Amino acid sequence: MELGNKERSLVSKVMDGLISGIVEERYGAILPPQDVLSKEFDVSRTVMREALSMLLARHMLDVRPKIGTRIRPMRDWRMIDEDVVSWRFRAKPDKNFLRDVIEFRALIEPAACALAAERASTADLTGIREAYETLRQTSPGEAGCESADTLLHTRILAASGNQFYQQMAAIIRGALTLVGPILSQREDGWINVVNAHGSVVDAIERRAPEDARAAAMAMIELTADELHSALSPEVVEPR
Structure with a gap:
């Protein structure tokens, strides 16, 4: 009715x-x-x-x-509407949207990774490592690759212990779904991204917040560089 x-x-x-x-x-x-x-x-x-x-x-x-x-x-409580986020990421990305995605990740993920290095429980660390190993053993296009990527980021955000960062997972998942297929078209692009994720996971496991922050920033910068090369210099503005 x-x-x-x-x-x-x-x-x-x-x-x-x-x-x-x-x-x-x-x-x-x-x-x-x-x-x-x-x-x-x-x-x-x-x-x-x-x-x-x-x-x-x-x-x-x-x-x-x-x-x-x-x-x-x-x-x-849901402070971010995941449905709306998902719908927005269905649209064809434009120059400004890709720029905004990168800037958003650079704002949220390094800080969340640093907090995860400080606050993650033993169970959190196990879950993060398991998600990373699954990601490392798969390739773009294979079943489970995208879900492993999003699960890894989601678990790191959860391990931060910050409820606002945790609810940013919807936007991060949307961003990964968007850039994953683009990066997979680049020779060595995906393996470089996977290795960058490994540096983040290693720093979190070592309980090294500043290393985790730096590794996360390097990972996002690598993604931006790969997008530049895969699409064109005009698609994503310089950081």
Whole structure:
């Protein structure tokens, strides 16, 4: 059932009210049942159900059988809409977009790698190494290559322990999906990128934050250079 303008406005107001209640900790860990919330906000069950679904989509809530609607920890809330990110990366890349992708990675990944070198648990390090070894043993176009690449970066961001960096994983994954096929067209381009990843992983395992930062920056600069060569000097502006 499609909501009209009035109902959509009510949904927005209910969402705002629910979020206020959540951040002010008025509800505790579990939200009241939908019927109770509908009466509290004086709206129909349809409006309340839509408002709750919007919060569910943003990873703010979690519905569990026999428990109810649980409020998730704030660190889990989706601050970056992964669907929108994915849709944007489907479009043919242009000069400015490729430049922006490189600049974004240069801003986020070196800092995240440095933090991962400081904060990664033993399990984090094992996961990072496993993802890298899978990446090293595959080639572009082979099953699992792209997923290993994105998994490696995602695990490093997770190991940083910073919830904002962790949620940047959606953009980083989109960037890797974009540049991977381009780099694979270059002779030795992919192996150079894999070796650069290895330097990052080694530094993280050695618990060397500044080495990890430098290795990550070198990895991103290599990617930029490869894009320059693979496409044309006009596609990606100098760093």
